[in-house]
Amino acid sequence: MKIYTLIICLSALALRLGATTYTPSAFTGQAIQDAITNACADTYGGSVHLPAGTYNITAPLTLTSSKNIRIYGDGAANTILRCTAANINVLNFSFTTQAHTAHLRDFTIRADQNCDTAIKITYPSTPTIYGANGLDLEPGNIRHISPGSQIKNVTITKSSTYRFSKGIYLTASWNTRILNCSILGNDGGLSNPTSANAVGAAITFAFRSCNSVVDGGTIANWETGIDVLYPPAPFTPVKVKANPEDPFDVYPHEGIWATGINISKVKYGFRYIMPNGYPTINRHIGGCIISECNITTYSDSSNIGIWAEPTYVSIIRGNYINSSGYGIIYSGEANSITANNLTTGCIVGKYPPVYTNDSTMFERSTGNTINNNNFTTPNSYVIWLFSNVNWNKVVYNQNSNILNQGVNNHISHNP
Numbered sequence: 001m002k003i004y005t006l007i008i009c010l011s012a013l014a015l016r017l018g019a020t021t022y023t024p025s026a027f028t029g030q031a032i033q034d035a036i037t038n039a040c041a042d043t044y045g046g047s048v049h050l051p052a053g054t055y056n057i058t059a060p061l062t063l064t065s066s067k068n069i070r071i072y073g074d075g076a077a078n079t080i081l082r083c084t085a086a087n088i089n090v091l092n093f094s095f096t097t098q099a100h101t102a103h104l105r106d107f108t109i110r111a112d113q114n115c116d117t118a119i120k121i122t123y124p125s126t127p128t129i130y131g132a133n134g135l136d137l138e139p140g141n142i143r144h145i146s147p148g149s150q151i152k153n154v155t156i157t158k159s160s161t162y163r164f165s166k167g168i169y170l171t172a173s174w175n176t177r178i179l180n181c182s183i184l185g186n187d188g189g190l191s192n193p194t195s196a197n198a199v200g201a202a203i204t205f206a207f208r209s210c211n212s213v214v215d216g217g218t219i220a221n222w223e224t225g226i227d228v229l230y231p232p233a234p235f236t237p238v239k240v241k242a243n244p245e246d247p248f249d250v251y252p253h254e255g256i257w258a259t260g261i262n263i264s265k266v267k268y269g270f271r272y273i274m275p276n277g278y279p280t281i282n283r284h285i286g287g288c289i290i291s292e293c294n295i296t297t298y299s300d301s302s303n304i305g306i307w308a309e310p311t312y313v314s315i316i317r318g319n320y321i322n323s324s325g326y327g328i329i330y331s332g333e334a335n336s337i338t339a340n341n342l343t344t345g346c347i348v349g350k351y352p353p354v355y356t357n358d359s360t361m362f363e364r365s366t367g368n369t370i371n372n373n374n375f376t377t378p379n380s381y382v383i384w385l386f387s388n389v390n391w392n393k394v395v396y397n398q399n400s401n402i403l404n405q406g407v408n409n410h411i412s413h414n415p
Contacts, residue, residue: 019070021047029057032081040065045100047071050107052078058085066096073107076155076182086113089120089169097124101149108155111162111185118156118164118183121149123172148175148212156202158185167202167222176212178203183219198267198298201227211255218262225263225295228256228272228288257289269295269321272308288314296322304329305342311335327380334367341374345381345400348392372396 022038024031032048032055039046045067052074063069071091073079083090090109093102102121109118149170156167167183170176183202201224203214209228219225263269270290288311297303302325306316311332320341321327327342337346348368370382375398382394383403394402 019044019046019068021049023049023051024055027053027055029055029059029061029081031055032057033059033061036061036063036069036071039069040067042067045069050074050079050081054080054082057081057083057090060088060092061090063093063102064096065094066100068101068103069093070103071107072103072105075106076108076153079107081107081109082112083109083115083118084112085115087116089117090115091119091121092117093120094122095124103150103152104154105150105152106154108157111158111164114162115164117166117169119151119154119167120169121171121173121176123174148177149173150177150179151181152177152179153181155182156184157182165200166204167200167219169204169206170209170212171206173205173209174211176209178212178214178217180216182217183222185221198223198265201225201271203227204229205256209256212257214256214258214261216260218264219266220262220264222266224268224271225261225266226258226270227268228270255288257291258293259289259291261293263293264296266295266297267301267303268307269293269297269304269323270306270308271304272311290314290316290319292318294320297324299324301325306330308332316340327375330368332368336368337370337373339372341376342380343375343377345375345383346370346373347383366392369393370395370397373400374398375400 020039020042022035024035032050035048039048040063045065047070050071050073081090091104095101104119111118151168156164158164163185168178168181198221200222202219202222203225204227205212206229214226258270270293272288288308290306290308295305297305303323304326305321305323306319306328307326307330308314308316309329309331311330312334314330314332314335316328316330316335316337318339322343325344326347327340327344328337328346330337330346331348348370369392371393372395373382378399379401380399381401381403382397
């Protein structure tokens with residue numbers, strides 16, 4: 001396994017060092033498209049450099065490829081892609097396997113019409129088995145040997161009047177890194193926006209977007225900061241074999257990490273909820289981490305800082321959440337909510353159950369820990385909403401009341 005990993009990494013490095021760089025011949029979308037097409041015609045893929053300037057985009061920039069592509073500008077303040085066509089995806093990329101990637105960095109995409117999505121990257125919904133594309137799939141440790149797509153130092157913004165409906169939209173994107181991006185402005189150009197005016201999500205992980213990270217950056221003026229979407233019901237987990245003797249299920253999402261992000265003027269800072277009609281399955285979102293984020297919702301209605309249900313072995317840690325409604329709503333199994341500063345309370349086991357076809361839902365609100373959180377509004381509640389929410393721990397939470405409707409919950413050291 002170590003030798004195989006080394007071969008892949010060295011091969012990827014060699015290809016990147018040898019890749020040809022193409023530069024658009026003019027400040028137009030067509031010139032960028034020509035450069036992308038030429039880069040993808042290279043044997044191993046190539047790079048596109050966007051020199052400083054403003055490029056008028058009048059049609060989607062598309063790619064359907066089994067190659068790697070790198071597109072980079074001269075800084076978000078200097079290289080501007082100005083979208084002047086309504087209802088398009090500005091960068092619309094589709095890859096044939098999870099082993100091929102897009103690296104995008106150091107430019108701005110600006111909506112000068114009402115556009116659909118700034119960056120859309122799509123992979124096949126069923127991952128290729130181990131050995132075909134460098135995937136190392138192990139129960140509880142889904143990871144990717146070769147690096148995934150990366151979006152770094154990219155700004156997505158609006159003009160004074162127009163906006164994007166979605167910022168970054170990823171489908172089945174494994175091991176993706178979104179680093180230090182600024183995704184702003186879906187408020188319809190209003191001077192005093194509210195949650196009723198905001199639509200869409202700054203970042204969307206759709207359908208098996210596994211082992212992905214959002215690190216740093218700014219999100220503002222959206223309905224949802226980070227949205228994790230289920231595929232339409234009914235959904236059946238896919239059996240993937242790390243080896244012929246070790247099959248296991250891949251569920252919609254595993255291992256999404258959001259850290260160090262400033263999120264403001266949103267209805268939901270982070271949202272992951274199961275829609276009605278889903279069958280009973282053992283795990284839903286697993287290993288999610290939301291840490292050290294600053295989340296401030298709109299103040300006009302009952303908005304939610306973090307809404308994640310059901311989750312499994314997830315960590316919500318060290319966040320500052322200023323919400324007009326609930327700080328955190330979650331249900332699930334073996335989760336940890338630790339060292340957060342919240343203006344409002346937590347809920348375990350939301351009402352009514354959104355996954356009404358799942359008869360074992362109540363049993364999953366079990367084995368969770370709510371520990372050492374600070375509620376800045378006195379008498380905020382940590383709430384257990386169902387009588388059979390069992391075996392949870394609530395300890396060392398400042399300025400909180402405990403509404404305990406469960407049994408066998410560990411509740412101690414609360415002032």
